[in-house]
């Protein structure tokens with residue numbers, strides 16, 4: 001039985017990937033996720049310089065969803081370098097079959113800064129660079145996330161590609177657009193080697209009815225967790241129908257069956273974010289065991305063969 005996935009020329013031992021922002025950039029946290037079975041790890045979004053997030057409360061969750069407005073707090077590229085290097089050194093010391101790729105996620109507020117942060121991440125040398133153009137708090141000169149406009153999305157992709165050297169570049173899209181296929185095509189045409197679909201939905205709001213006030217200090221936040229899964233699966237389907245480059249799908253993944261569903265919609269790898277809050281860091285080994293069980297029951301020898309299966313019918 002083969003669960004290995006080749007994505008942008010990089011080998012992932014299984015299709016589960018830690019989503020960006022869930023466990024920061026701390027080397028030991030990333031290592032812990034890998035020890036617990038993840039097939040890939042993504043750093044949280046790294047800025048060029050220190051970036052303060054939003055004041056608290058920044059997050060709340062129910063059994064159906066999480067809402068957050070952490071506001072991408074980060075210590076900047078120099079701090080990230082130390083931590084990501086720690087992970088990379090540990091990973092390289094493992095036997096080859098146990099090594100797990102690192103995806104370095106970058107963010108910026110201008111095209112000029114995207115060039116600089118791409119250079120900084122290239123020097124660190126992760127296996128793949130993921131470009132976050134979809135955070136609701138990071139806007140282009142017209143006041144929108146870059147991912148909300150095909151021209152801005154293409155421009156951010158192009159500048160990162162130019163400065164990333166040989167490292168494959170993937171772009172993280174926003175689900176909060178009418179036609180995600182159009183944005184995906186612009187990124188593909190500008191040199192993206194893959195796409196991540198998608199960031200949080202929203203913005204959403206939760207009101208405390210005892211105080212009649214929004215719970216988050218930022219009032220609104222991005223929504224993740226089980227409730228967004230059907231919406232996210234459709235975004236992956238729409239993206240896979242529009243482009244040829246491979247996709248990391250995510251949004252509400254809790255189980256092995258959820259991973260299979262995203263893969264059938266066209267994802268090659270599948271991110272787990274809020275799932276870590278619901279099932280603990282062990283979610284990765286549990287999900288991998290559930291995928292294995294499904295493969296045995298359904299006589300699937302090679303997992304890569306199910307990518308886009310639902311699209312082809």
Ligand SMILES: Cc1cc2nc3c(=O)[nH]c(=O)nc-3n(C[C@H](O)[C@H](O)[C@H](O)COP(=O)(O)O)c2cc1C
Pocket residue numbers: 019020021022044045059066068070072105132172198199200223224225226228250251252253271272273274275
């Ligand atoms: C607390 C929190 C912080 C996040 N921070 C980032 C981030 O730094 N960069 C990014 O690209 N996505 C970030 N995300 C989005 C996730 O990577 C993911 O796209 C989204 O949560 C949907 O997946 P999920 O339902 O499995 O959580 C964050 C999500 C959460 C819940």
